[in-house]
Amino acid sequence: MFRKKKIVFLLLLPGLLGLLAFYVVPFFGGIYFSVMDGTFENQFVGIDNYVRVFQNRMFQLGLKNTWTLSLMCAPTIWLLSFLLAAMLKTLKERSTTFRNLLLLPYLMPSSAMLLIWLIMFDYGGVWNRLAVALGYERVLWLEGSALRFPIVLLYVWKNLGFSMVLFSSALSAVHPSLYEYASLEGAGWWTQAFRITLPQVWPTAFLVFVLAWVNAFKIFKEVYFIGGSYPAEEIYTLQHYMNNKFSRLEYQDVTSAAYMFELGVMVLFAMMYLSKAVRSPSES
Template sequence: MTKMKKSKSTALRFSKEKMVPWLFLLPSLILVSIFVLIPFVDVVRRSFFSSMSGQFVGLKNYVAVLQNEAFKLAAKNTVRFTLVCIPLLLILSLILALLIDAIKEQKGILKTSFLIPMSIPVASVVLLWKVFFHENGLLNRILAGIGAEKIDWLNSEWAFVVLIFTYIWKNVGYDMVLWLSGITSISPVLYESASLDGANSWQRFLKITLPNLIPTLFTVTVLSLLNSFKVFREAYLIAGSYPHESIYLLQHLFNNWFTKLDVDKMCAGAVLMAITVVSVIGILQWMWGRGEES
């Protein structure tokens, strides 16, 4: 009987210990369900119905979205923006993290200075960019001063370059801090042993730093991908609902469909976008998992 009571008390204690984390997560889970999961389920349901008649139309909304020329342009620009920006951001932020890690003094000041762009309100950034990139802005005044022709930065192919610059400028400090956290977690003993064996700095970087940064690389890549969708705010406030076609993104398209009350197209497009993003993250996780195993 005593053994049975002890086993019951032990099992009860373990069950309580398992419940404690869930009790802390429960408020967040409830709020996420109310504001994210349940609305998304409703979006998936609406994507199979007509917004006007409420009739079930099957995959008709998805076919209409995939055949829409504006959707094709926005999807192409979004993919191009992602493929260009994320590798540039990862490489540049890693270089900055390595440089700051090599500096022995005033690391905190440097890290804080690179995080300042994230604390600047979007409206202030937009005003700053208009001062620089307007047709009669600061950059064109400099070009005119040296005898070069003016560039319509926001209404030409240069608008894509401006958008890339905006994204990298605002997110490079955040990614740099994430890289630094991964670099500082690597044991200094590994570098000391490699130095004693005659390895130079480049060999230490390839054989020690990069392999140990694989988990950090996955985190930084996913967060950079998610943050790339936030650049729409700057693009919208600078160039409006219909910017130059080189920076017409999926968020512009969804915003325009929303103002026109094309709810069925918007829902179908949102589901397609969600499936694509989740698939990309799943593929990245699978690739990094295989990299860690090997």
Template sequence: MLALKNTSIFTVVAIPLLMVISFLIALFLNSFNKISSFFRSALLIPVVVPIASLVCVWQLVFDDYGAINGLLNLLGFSTVEFFNSEWSMVMIVFIYVWKYCGFCVILFTAGIANVSQSLYESARLDGAKAHQLVTKITIPMIVPTTFFVFLMELIYSFKIFREVFALFGDYPNTNVYFLQNFINNNYYNLNYPRLSAASIVLSLFIIIVLFIFFCFERKHSYS
């Protein structure tokens, strides 16, 4: 139950946060065509850099004597134990968003570019404001793109186990003990009944989440 709870919390928090941040960045870059390609390429760097090369960097950043705690101490705050407290989940969410933000930005940028400019011109003639263009035209018209981004990020969210394993080992603290950890540990312990049960639960979890979002996409998609 602990692994399922942590997995659910991570999925519910990390994926929407990543999608919102990526969408806002895509909107911002869409306004600067001359420099947007450079920033989109730069944002892809975290995806292509090997995880092993980044583990030491993350440890230096989130360690008790790392960069973040050094800044907090300078500001008069106490040290935060990212590797052994409830802040562990925050750290993993941050790493997930940082790693896959560039990929989502490119997908959202492609979706926004496919929206007909005539829709925006007509809306401006009718007196629509900037935020109305986004909420009434951009977001509804890129629902298929949003669904694809969600699908990809759901898949990538279950690959966060690599980061958790690299930073915390086989048995992380209870705040970041995910279903993938449970499955991995039972695999090495040759506990096949629990391994099979966990695999079924994980599959059902993915199916239910995808079914809900697929129904939402069919209901709000513009054909």
């Protein structure tokens, strides 16, 4: 550790300037736009913009869909990646190939994978073959609310590996002697899982969950590839609403929408943070 070295501020300078210019200042500056009316006189209108945007049907639709899609993706990825990491751990050193293969989709560009996805989810495609083989009717995967399934699947397929690596590293960091000692004391598999593994992994699990959720808001990408700028109502996300507002230069609406969305996200993360603090009081 270096103490009282003035050079640290020189090292920090480029990074801080960039963060200030492209993240912090815009974030607070945007508040100004959200409370002005944006006309030639540019008067202060308080929360009028917020009220108007909140009552807009497309905003409500976009907000609802964004939350729905992220609610489908984030917990799925979280649970599946934990299960996979646990399975990989039972394989010991034989797990390397599997782990690396599971990570491969993370680097694949989603637009390149889209074609094969459209073929798989076609009315006569593999998924409907499977459905018929299992005794169900064919589904129109590429229309209406069924469209959510291919989108979520593409997203999960792509992002599962990264969360799994995070969980894997947390699991491998649990000291083996803890388990040995527990077995000596006569603790069974369940006791070990809930008294040793879970508390040890919990802080990482929290991080994985937060990252998975923040990234799940980026599912716009997959939606855009399948549905374009004006997709079906079931998959119209907040980002579509904002992009369309941008093209009409309605900055007041876009910023108000962004801050209202952020409020919801912050409430969610604050709740999760509190749950983490309750679970592991010894962690910061």
